[in-house]
Amino acid sequence: MIPFSPPRIDDKTIAEVTDALQSGWITTGPKTKLFEEKLAAFIGVKHVVCLNSATAGMQLILNWLGIKKGDEVIVPAYTYCATANVVIHAGAKPVMVDVNEDDFNISINAVRNAITPKTKAIIAVDIAGYPADYDELHQLVRENQINSLYNPENSVQQKLNRIAIVADAAHSIGAIYNGARTGNQADMSSFSFHAVKNLTTAEGGAVAFNLKEFSSQELQQKFKVSSLHGQTKDAFSKNQIGAWKYDVVEAGFKCNMTDLQAAIGLVELKRYEETLARRKTIFEKYQNAFSKKAWAKVPLFSSNNKTSSYHLYMLRIKDISEEKRDVIIAKTSEKEVAVNVHYLPLAMLTYYRNKGYAINDYPQTYENYKAEITLPVYYNLTDSQVETVINAVVESVEEVI
Ligand SMILES: Cc1ncc(COP(=O)(O)O)c(C=O)c1O
Incomplete structure (x- = not known):
């Protein structure tokens, strides 16, 4: 079976994790700090904070913005549930x-x-590592008519003085928008290092700060405190001689990254350009093969101002029903190739349906979803496996349409 997205674990990963284990320091400490510095340099921002997931990153962002019951947060109908679940948790x-x-x-x-x-x-x-339209979002929230609707209710919102733009950048580490890496466009961006992501720490995430109105160093510190119960010192700082005393300044969350995770991330980041290059090659091979098929709608992964991080190759089959797409997936799996669908739209999930959301209100989301099949992409997927995937998908589609 060709798997969908196995992590890249080799001697280098094992050596770095072993180093953390042998150091005796396994929770947040020097490796997390180093990973944060290297990540910030890679993205091209001054500061990032590492956490245990992208979900936690978005939760901390909404928390910092003071989003609460009665507020609204706009999200796409076509995404993973995390994007909307964090809004529910904030009470909004x-x-x-x-x-x-x-x-x-x-x-837009x-x-x-x-x-x-x-x-x-x-x-x-x-989605898929292809950046959203951030210039258009920034223009929109600053339009007089739109901005006149804005109703700031706390000091952060007053200082920002417009609707906040948050990136769920779970897929897009290393993608480029207007010549800069993602993390430099939205006010704050939350990246995921979950096991299936381009760059993994097993579970993990990071928030990049990009707000002129606020010091990113202070934001990093604030988020660190919020990620550790509101405690003013982390375990590593408390462990220094005579430094046991700490305070708790808020009822914070508990979502810090550990040094074991950061150890994996340090290895992943060091070779990430290489990872991106291989993913790009695989995308191009798929694109080359499927563009020749009249039934295929191939994904967009580069344009004049955007380059994807090549996270998900999201193929669509033209004029297909959801049921027939599912048959194609079953047939592809029978040919020993694991494929996936990204995503079941939020309004089709029981929780959100029960809250009154209906897929009929999001017709383009449904059109995209019913035709979509995501193909395997990972560093050590060989050229011959890429051929196997292409043949399995082509045969399965042509058996069904
Ligand atoms: C679009 C999107 N947002 C958020 C997440 C959540 O990431 P994490 O598992 O790191 O919380 C995912 C994970 O699959 C995702 O695909």
């Missing part, structure tokens, strides 16, 4: 909007129509 309402046909990302027009005096933030998702 996720306002789902439809997405683009060409790149699966949040539709749909965002415009969804803004109300309760809107406090927009979470854009860089």
Whole structure:
């Protein structure tokens, strides 16, 4: 079976994790600090904070913004549940909007129509690693008519003085927008290092700060405190001679990254350019093969100002029903190739359906979803395995359509 997305674990990963284990320091400490510095340098921002997931990153962002009951946060209808679940946890309402046909990302027009005096933030998702339209989002929230609706309710919101733009950058570490890596466009961006992601720490995430109105060093410190119960010193600082005393300044969360995770991340980051190059080659091989097929709608992964991180190769089959797409997936699996669907739209999930969201309100999301099949992409997928995947998909599609 060709798996969908196995992690790359080799002697280098094992040696770095062993080093952390043997050091005796396994929770947040020197390796996490080093990983944060290297990550910030790679992204091209001054500071990032490492956490145990992208979900935790988004939760801390909403917490910092003071988002609460009665507020609205706009999210795309086509994303992983984490994007909306964090809004629910903040006590606010996720306002789902439809997405683009060409790149699966949040539709700027749909965002415009969804803004109300309760809107406090927009979470854009860089689906598949292809950045959302950040210039357009920044312009939109600054338009006089839109900005006049904004109703700041705390000092952070007053200082920001507009709707916040948050990136769910779970897929897009290393993607480029207007010549800069993702992390430099939204006010804050949350990256995922989950096991299936391009760059993994087993579980993990990081938030990159990009707010002129606030010091990123202070934000990093603030988020560290929020990620550790509101405690003013982490275990490593407390462990220094005579430094046991600490305070708790808020009822914070518990979502810090450990040095074991950071050890994996340090190895992954060091070879990430190489990883991206291989993923790009695989995307191009798929693109080359499927563009020749009249039934295929191939994904967008580069344009004049955007380059993907090549996270998910999201193929679509033209004029297909959801049922037939599912048969194609079953047939591909029978040919020993694991494929996937990204994503079951939020409004089709029981929890959100029960809350009154209906897929009929997001027609483009459904059109994209019903036709979509995600193909395997990972560093050590060989050229001959890529051929096997292509043949399995082509044969399965042509048996069904
Ligand atoms: C679009 C999107 N957002 C958020 C997440 C959550 O990431 P994490 O598992 O690191 O919390 C994922 C993970 O699959 C995702 O695909």
